[in-house]
Amino acid sequence: MLQFDRVSLPDTTDQLRREVRVFLSECDDLGRANSDFTTGHNAEFSRQLGAKGWIGMTWPKAYGGAERSFFERYVVTEELLAAGAPVSAHWVADRQSGPLLLTYGSEAQRQKYLPGIVKGESFFSIGMSEPNTGSDLASVRTTAKRVAGGWLVSGTKLWTTGAHLNHYIISLVRTEPPSENRHAGLSQLIVDLKSERVAVRPIKNMAGGEDFNEVVFDGAFVADDDVVGEPGNGWEQVTSELGYERSGPERFLSAFRVYVEFVRLVATDPSVHEAAAVGRIAAHLKTLRRMSMSVAGMLENRKTPNVEAALVKELGNNFEKLLPEIARLALPLSGDRTRFQEAYQDTLLLSPSFTLRGGTREILRGVIARGLGLR
Amino acid sequence: MVGHTQQLVLDSAEKIFANGCNKSVLDAAEVGQFPEALWALVRENGFHLLALPGSGAELEDVFAVLKIAGRYALPLPLAEVLLANRWLNHDGDELISIGLMRDSQVVEVPWGRQASRCVAVNAQNELMEVTGGDLRRRSNLAGEPRDVLIEVQSSIVHVEEPVFELMALSRVALSAGALQRVLELGLQYATEREQFGRTISKFQAIQHTLAVVAAEVAAVLRSADAAVEAIGDARFAMEVATAKARTGEAVGIVAEAVHQVHGAMGFTYEHELHHFTRRLWAWREEYGNEVYWQARLGRHICALGADNVWDFLATRA
Numbered sequence: 001m002l003q004f005d006r007v008s009l010p011d012t013t014d015q016l017r018r019e020v021r022v023f024l025s026e027c028d029d030l031g032r033a034n035s036d037f038t039t040g041h042n043a044e045f046s047r048q049l050g051a052k053g054w055i056g057m058t059w060p061k062a063y064g065g066a067e068r069s070f071f072e073r074y075v076v077t078e079e080l081l082a083a084g085a086p087v088s089a090h091w092v093a094d095r096q097s098g099p100l101l102l103t104y105g106s107e108a109q110r111q112k113y114l115p116g117i118v119k120g121e122s123f124f125s126i127g128m129s130e131p132n133t134g135s136d137l138a139s140v141r142t143t144a145k146r147v148a149g150g151w152l153v154s155g156t157k158l159w160t161t162g163a164h165l166n167h168y169i170i171s172l173v174r175t176e177p178p179s180e181n182r183h184a185g186l187s188q189l190i191v192d193l194k195s196e197r198v199a200v201r202p203i204k205n206m207a208g209g210e211d212f213n214e215v216v217f218d219g220a221f222v223a224d225d226d227v228v229g230e231p232g233n234g235w236e237q238v239t240s241e242l243g244y245e246r247s248g249p250e251r252f253l254s255a256f257r258v259y260v261e262f263v264r265l266v267a268t269d270p271s272v273h274e275a276a277a278v279g280r281i282a283a284h285l286k287t288l289r290r291m292s293m294s295v296a297g298m299l300e301n302r303k304t305p306n307v308e309a310a311l312v313k314e315l316g317n318n319f320e321k322l323l324p325e326i327a328r329l330a331l332p333l334s335g336d337r338t339r340f341q342e343a344y345q346d347t348l349l350l351s352p353s354f355t356l357r358g359g360t361r362e363i364l365r366g367v368i369a370r371g372l373g374l375r
Numbered sequence: 376m377v378g379h380t381q382q383l384v385l386d387s388a389e390k391i392f393a394n395g396c397n398k399s400v401l402d403a404a405e406v407g408q409f410p411e412a413l414w415a416l417v418r419e420n421g422f423h424l425l426a427l428p429g430s431g432a433e434l435e436d437v438f439a440v441l442k443i444a445g446r447y448a449l450p451l452p453l454a455e456v457l458l459a460n461r462w463l464n465h466d467g468d469e470l471i472s473i474g475l476m477r478d479s480q481v482v483e484v485p486w487g488r489q490a491s492r493c494v495a496v497n498a499q500n501e502l503m504e505v506t507g508g509d510l511r512r513r514s515n516l517a518g519e520p521r522d523v524l525i526e527v528q529s530s531i532v533h534v535e536e537p538v539f540e541l542m543a544l545s546r547v548a549l550s551a552g553a554l555q556r557v558l559e560l561g562l563q564y565a566t567e568r569e570q571f572g573r574t575i576s577k578f579q580a581i582q583h584t585l586a587v588v589a590a591e592v593a594a595v596l597r598s599a600d601a602a603v604e605a606i607g608d609a610r611f612a613m614e615v616a617t618a619k620a621r622t623g624e625a626v627g628i629v630a631e632a633v634h635q636v637h638g639a640m641g642f643t644y645e646h647e648l649h650h651f652t653r654r655l656w657a658w659r660e661e662y663g664n665e666v667y668w669q670a671r672l673g674r675h676i677c678a679l680g681a682d683n684v685w686d687f688l689a690t691r692a
Binding site for chain 2: 008011017083276287
């Protein structure tokens with residue numbers, strides 16, 4: 001599990017990379033100071049990406065996908081993040097909701113939801129955390145009660161990124177009372193965020209953003225057709241999402257704009273200290289990227305690299321927090337710091353979330369420890 | 376990918392080093408006793424000639440063997456023997472070592488006292504053949520002989536390869552193997568040692584410490600492989616920079632953490648852990664420490680400019 005095999009991106013990706021760069025250079029609304037995937041919600045930008053064929057690009061053509069490889073998707077996503085593009089609107093749908101439906105969803109669900117995602121017109125949120133459920137995901141209390149033709153959902157989801165703007169939330173809910181096997185009796189339901197008896201309340205974060213929310217279900221109706229997979233199979237399904245969720249470039253590039261502005265300030269005539277800071281960050285980035293690409297290769301080969309993904313996230317998130325520190329301490333007194341300060345402050349204020357979202361550092365270390373045979 | 380023949384070489388290296396590098400051999404080497412029997416086994420199996428053009432092995436295999444040597448703390452100057460034989464096109468059995476040229480001295484010569492010939496890397500990244508000179512016995516903090524030759528004569532040996540970078544990569548490969556071993560020792564100790572009525576591996580604090588160690592080791596393995604994969608490529612020097620810098624950072628974290636897991640037991644001379652951690656601490660300084668390589672990499676990136684940083688990082692391999 002510590003062996004991350006070499007992955008070389010196919011040479012066809014060079015052309016794709018150039019196309020993405022040209023596209024980005026022609027967008028006028030990229031004026032973002034950070035590379036954080038959760039903070040820039042821009043439906044028009046997502047629609048343009050969809051028109052380019054860069055959302056759901058690995059999915060079957062039958063649902064609007066392009067049947068391209070995980071490596072091609074990798075190139076698109078890393079180019080978007082490195083440029084600080086506003087990717088938040090379609091991010092979750094592209095990364096995990098769509099793949100979840102492709103693995104566990106019904107044919108009707110795929111027909112209904114995937115084409116809209118691919119066009120960049122249909123956006124999804126993750127419905128996992130709750131007020132009393134964070135790392136202990138199996139403790140969710142949101143319930144779905146059986147009624148004719150479907151289910152009535154009651155409970156509260158928390159930290160739901162984009163719920164105020166997105167269309168759907170795939171919620172992990174309890175469809176059977178808790179039993180000895182706490183992983184049993186959980187199901188994933190697609191809930192329309194605009195439906196009656198669903199209330200979305202924004203939560204302001206310490207960086208001043210209002211990207212995440214509280215979502216309250218007050219007996220919201222969900223038809224049987226919108227249960228993902230088998231009722232009761234929710235635990236297996238959510239854990240299968242994690243390989244996709246934990247190893248992508250968004251797990252080590254969040255602070256990348258700080259790096260670019262740092263290099264801009266020191267590039268002309270770097271001291272040893274400044275040059276070493278630039279090189280230290282690069283050594284981490286190059287290594288993390290290769291590990292992350294290696295996991296993309298495992299996904300391409302239909303493996304489930306959950307421990308490997310946890311290793312990438314553990315290293316990547318810690319590094320995202322370290323990057324602004326390395327840059328800050330090597331900053332020269334001279335030069336116009338305006339752009340650096342903007343990126344630095346934006347990123348620093350967002351940084352506490354890096355080691356929380358998608359599985360806390362503590363949970364990931366537990367996953368790794370299990371992989372090492374310690375528990 | 377490693378072919379069948381290469382796999383046989385690696386398997387036999389694994390077997391020979393594992394059997395030959397026991398604690399008493401390591402202890403004896405540290406007080407200056409050259410491991411003759413082990414050296415004889417290395418020669419009998421042709422490991423010392425593995426890097427010679429035409430040996431059938433690639434440099435990739437050579438570094439894979441060095442990783443195994445690091446894993447067992449092989450107390451021989453194998454990296455020096457391999458690369459010196461390659462660069463001098465020497466297929467004999469004498470021991471040739473490699474040091475660093477400093478004016479009229481050659482410093483940090485592994486087992487210089489045992490060598491019949493010596494070459495040295497100078498500041499211009501050239502290889503010098505060295506003759507004459509008086510030997511002074513020195514050792515690094517792991518007790519590995521790192522001798523000094525004073526008042527030598529030297530002449531340039533023409534070599535097409537980047538000698539300093541390849542020597543640095545040898546330290547990366549050795550360290551990668553030793554880091555793997557240190558992690559294994561940590562895992563083994565944690566699952567055997569009992570306190571408070573259970574093995575200490577059941578404590579979350581220990582689990583998290585070892586998870587951090589595993590992540591560092593995985594990063595080193597990937598960066599070391601990436602540098603080996605870049606041999607012969609224009610970007611080789613910057614890949615060595617990446618690997619040596621990343622490995623050096625990992626060494627500090629891993630050695631500290633695994634010593635902590637071992638408690639006082641790992642602090643004793645009797646325990647084998649220090650044979651690996653002290654080597655790691657020594658090797659991270661040899662052929663450029665983190666800051667040396669970070670600064671080289673950083674200057675390269677600064678010359679490209681801020682708007683080309685991403686393009687530099689986003690390689691296909």
